[in-house]
Amino acid sequence: MFSLRRTPLYLQILLAMVLGALAGYLLLLAGWSEAVTDWIKPWGTIFIRLLKLIAVPLVFISLVKGVSQMGDLTQLSRLGFRTVGTYLITTLLAVSLGLGMVSLIQPGNYLPEDKTAALNAEYLSNINDQVHMADELKNDGPLTFLVDIIPENLAMAATDNSKMLQIIFVALIAGIALIAIGKEKAAPLEPVIDAVNTVILKIIDFIMLYAPVGVFALMAGMVTDFAGDTAIFASLGMYALTVILCLLLLILGIYPLATRLFANYPAFSYLKGIFPIQLLAFSTSSSAATLPFTMEHSQKHLGISEETASFVFPVGATINMDGTSAYQAVSILFIAQLYGIDLTVAQLLSVLLLTVLASIGTPGVPGGSIVMTVMVLSSIGIPTEGLVIILGIDRPLDMLRTVVNVSGDVFVAKLMDKYKGKPSDLISS
Numbered sequence: 001m002f003s004l005r006r007t008p009l010y011l012q013i014l015l016a017m018v019l020g021a022l023a024g025y026l027l028l029l030a031g032w033s034e035a036v037t038d039w040i041k042p043w044g045t046i047f048i049r050l051l052k053l054i055a056v057p058l059v060f061i062s063l064v065k066g067v068s069q070m071g072d073l074t075q076l077s078r079l080g081f082r083t084v085g086t087y088l089i090t091t092l093l094a095v096s097l098g099l100g101m102v103s104l105i106q107p108g109n110y111l112p113e114d115k116t117a118a119l120n121a122e123y124l125s126n127i128n129d130q131v132h133m134a135d136e137l138k139n140d141g142p143l144t145f146l147v148d149i150i151p152e153n154l155a156m157a158a159t160d161n162s163k164m165l166q167i168i169f170v171a172l173i174a175g176i177a178l179i180a181i182g183k184e185k186a187a188p189l190e191p192v193i194d195a196v197n198t199v200i201l202k203i204i205d206f207i208m209l210y211a212p213v214g215v216f217a218l219m220a221g222m223v224t225d226f227a228g229d230t231a232i233f234a235s236l237g238m239y240a241l242t243v244i245l246c247l248l249l250l251i252l253g254i255y256p257l258a259t260r261l262f263a264n265y266p267a268f269s270y271l272k273g274i275f276p277i278q279l280l281a282f283s284t285s286s287s288a289a290t291l292p293f294t295m296e297h298s299q300k301h302l303g304i305s306e307e308t309a310s311f312v313f314p315v316g317a318t319i320n321m322d323g324t325s326a327y328q329a330v331s332i333l334f335i336a337q338l339y340g341i342d343l344t345v346a347q348l349l350s351v352l353l354l355t356v357l358a359s360i361g362t363p364g365v366p367g368g369s370i371v372m373t374v375m376v377l378s379s380i381g382i383p384t385e386g387l388v389i390i391l392g393i394d395r396p397l398d399m400l401r402t403v404v405n406v407s408g409d410v411f412v413a414k415l416m417d418k419y420k421g422k423p424s425d426l427i428s429s
């Protein structure tokens with residue numbers, strides 16, 4: 001018998017999206033759109049607020065944890081710096097790919113112009129304050145962006161979701177300081193940080209339990225706002241296609257080729273060896289859950305040395321999320337396109353920087369990047385409500401981006417082995 005409690009969450013969300021759209025449509029036909037705005041939409045706003053609420057603590061703790069876990073950087077200095085450096089480069093390239101694809105395909109522009117104009121008007125009516133702020137900025141010097149990264153005080157940075165860079169800055173400093181005081185002195189803090197991190201992840205679990213209600217409400221509101229026009233779904237389809245193309249290009253094209261070219265390992269052996277890892281990543285949607293298998297399998301079937309595997313993979317599962325960052329870049333620009341917001345070059349650079357940092361702070365769990373996406377959206381000044389449009393189809397995209405996340409880690413591990421002249425060289429020759 002059908003039981004809602006046993007239905008996986010992603011199916012509940014999908015169902016909620018369809019039912020919400022249907023309910024919105026029926027209520028619209030009955031001439032009750034005002035009732036939807038008054039009585040249904042607020043439940044969706046609550047959902048978005050909950051996500052925003054947890055964003056700052058999540059970013060803070062997962063970054064402190066991520067950075068401090070690299071505690072043996074000095075012992076392992078060469079491998080450590082090389083690995084982290086390579087991870088940053090691959091993430092940056094993945095984001096650039098995402099930005100390029102979404103600018104090329106422009107999925108948001110599949111929405112009829114009058115709808116974009118309506119959304120844009122709604123957006124503009126909300127940003128008077130921001131325009132004011134932008135005017136103020138214009139009067140500032142060229143280094144203002146740098147000055148703005150450093151918060152005057154911690155409490156203020158934590159109260160404003162658009163100040164994500166400030167929070168990241170403080171978290172990075174705290175993480176580095178933890179490394180600097182040495183393992184022994186940092187030891188008592190480690191379990192505390194772990195425990196707080198676990199609590200935050202649990203709260204996200206709770207919030208996600210509420211997600212079907214939130215998505216239902218937001219979707220119903222969206223349909224009445226759109227006056228029953230279903231054109232949004234054409235855009236949504238193009239958006240999903242853009243994300244999928246981008247991720248497949250990485251999985252089947254860029255990584256195998258890069259492994260051949262830079263790690264001197266046959267592309268086919270890479271694809272064959274990594275396939276079981278990718279399957280597990282796909283089915284669990286979690287790079288953290290896949291980690292033990294990635295470590296074991298890659299040593300046996302991809303010739304990765306134990307030394308590399310034991311360092312490169314745990315760090316990778318925490319900070320290297322190429323799929324997540326490419327996906328975030330596409331999603332953020334897609335939502336901006338829907339709302340008819342033309343991003344300036346400075347804003348595009350912020351998207352680049354923020355998505356790279358946000359992917360570092362994303363936990364390797366199903367839907368881990370949802371909270372981060374809210375955070376980046378509010379940092380750039382794009383309406384966070386736009387998130388609901390993409391949330392309903394997030395799960396399949398999450399499965400695929402997790403595959404990219406682990407594939408990127410394996411590529412980098414092959415590369416690190418190559419530079420050390422470890423066993424993988426023997427296999428490839």
Ligand code: ASP
Pocket residue numbers: 285286287288321323324362363364365366367368369370398401402405
């Ligand atoms: N599910 C992803 C992972 O575990 C994270 C995300 O993008 O949501 O790698």
